[in-house]
Amino acid sequence: MRRAPVAALLAALTLMSTGIFAATTKGDPAKxxxxxxxxxxxxxxxDGNSVIPANPSLAGQHSEYLYKQLTEFKTQKRKNPVMLGMAAxxxxxDMHNVAAYFSTQKAKEGGASDKTLIAAGEKIYRGGIAAKNVPACMACHGPSGAGIPVQYPRVAGQHSAYVIGELNLFRTGERANxxxxxxxxxRLSDQEIKSVAEYIQSLH
Structure with missing residues (x-):
């Protein structure tokens, strides 16, 4: 099966995400x-700064993105038994309020757990892999990993273990949102996923 061009996917996702996020409203951080x-x-x-590598840090994440993920856990568009139980x-x-709270918290610097992989990860994050038609991660997530509200999430400082896990779920299709x-x-190898995950963790 022929893969859709990355540019076309970017355009389609932008249109879809803009429509979804436009429907969101502001929540109450105190609640x-x-x-x-x-x-x-x-x-x-x-405060949204997870100390468990397998669980994502949510501090400073865009409220629109958090709200979208919670609704998709609840509807099982994004499948995760634990989060289904929480979101249900x-x-x-409540979801607007939780998203608003986490978005107002300050994210702590993570640092890389394997510094030998940062250089390789930076090349992928900033320049992509032309031979594999992999675009630069920063095209959507920004040079500093801050993301592009309201379309793409903040990734800076995220646990490498969590990033690796989610990229693998995307790769197998188990995560389909x-x-x-x-x-x-x-299009990424195991080593390339690990390298870009380590670089992402080092961003702040």
Missing amino acids: GKEIVDKVCAACHGA TLSDD GPMMNDISA
């Missing part, structure tokens, strides 16, 4: 904190 303390803190940290208990307002990432991840 969000109450929910986070009871439901989210154990895995993601009270939240109302639409990001068509462009399915296509890109399928």
